[in-house]
Amino acid sequence: MARDHGYARYRLDGCRCYTCGWARSEYDANRERAMAYGTWQPWVDAEPVRVHIRHLQSCEMGLRAIAAAAEVDRKRLQSILNGRPERGTAPQEKVRPALAAAIGAVEPTWENLAPSTLISPVGTRRRARALVAVGWPQQHLAAHLGMTPSNFGDMLTREHVLVRRAVAVRSMYDALWRTDPADHGATPRWITGARTRAAAAxxxxxxxxxxxxxxxxxxxxxxxxxxxxxxxxxxxxxxxxPVCQPCRTARNEAKAVRKVAA
Known part of the structure; x- marks a missing residue:
């Protein structure tokens, strides 16, 4: 993916268009102004960056995925974490502010995780079940995802779900939640059956x-x-x-307060 025109493209890609040239001149002017006022900080502590990288790794993001999301070279992340043993260098103590900001902006979102990563199925279950509750038959939803009805049903009960499946279900939910299943071939009997099943569950x-x-x-x-x-x-x-658990709890707490007040 090509970088947007600006300072990074000027320095890293050698672009000399007007936009990149302007960004470079603005950078130089800001740097000189900061140096004149004593606020120029060309380096920042690498430890918070290191901690953030490890946090992302704990969320199943590999260095390659982190580097791609931050648009930096993977070797730069390795230098921050472990140094360069082949060169006899220790982990970096300082990094450039721009690099720290780029890495710090990376979050372990579904889009940044590997498609085969296993994650919580909570949101996926809720989206699929919500569509069934408004009348979408499970066989229609399964077909939308390219799944068999039995695999779709299994997905709603598993302890984990693949990121790629969670993303697909989220996209399906966004596309269908305002639509009428009858407009997509669902018969009145199937729609009623879906709603009845959801209500019972x-x-x-x-x-x-x-x-x-x-x-x-x-x-x-x-x-x-x-x-x-x-x-x-x-x-x-x-x-x-049926009264949901939060409402039962609130009702019981209100009764307890009235009893004490009496």
Whole structure:
């Protein structure tokens, strides 16, 4: 992937276009200004960078993947971690601020992990089950993913899921959550069957999940718009849905407070 035009492309790729030349002149001007005011820091401590690299490694990111995400040479990461034993050099004590920033910006997102990495299935299960809850038959979802219905069902019960499968399910969820399964060939009987199965299993529908927390194991679906509050249980009764655990807890806590007050 070609770098965007700017200082890095000027220095690393030898581009001499107007944009790259301007970026180089701006860099030089800023550096000279910082040096004049005594704020120029051409080097920073490498230890926080080293700690971050190890954190990424603990999340199943290899040096090659980290280097690709940071757009740096893998050997630079090796020098920070272990030095260059073949040259008799110890791990780096200082690194350039730009390098530290580039590595520090890398996060162990699904896109940065190897496709075969095993991860928590929580978000994948919730997305697939939410689609079933709004009427998507499992055989349709399996076909969308290029899976057999039996493999799709197994995916919903496994302890881990492959990153590539999690990404595929997330993409499917984003594409289908606002659509009507009837418009995609699902018969009324299949749609009703999917909803009935989801209701019996207690699977939360699409509208109950927040995109920002659906992958968080500690989060819970908001079935009523007030789940987790004392009024949530009554909202469940009005909607005809089973009372969720957060609403039961909130109701019991409210009863305990009223009992003490009495």
């Amino acid at each position: 207690g699977w939360a529908p699409v509208g109950a999940w927040d995109d920002d927390t659906i992958d968080d194991p500690a989060s819970f679906p908001d079935w009523t718009g007030s789940c987790g509050t004392p009024s949530g249980a009554n909202a469940h009764y009005r909607m005809g849905t």
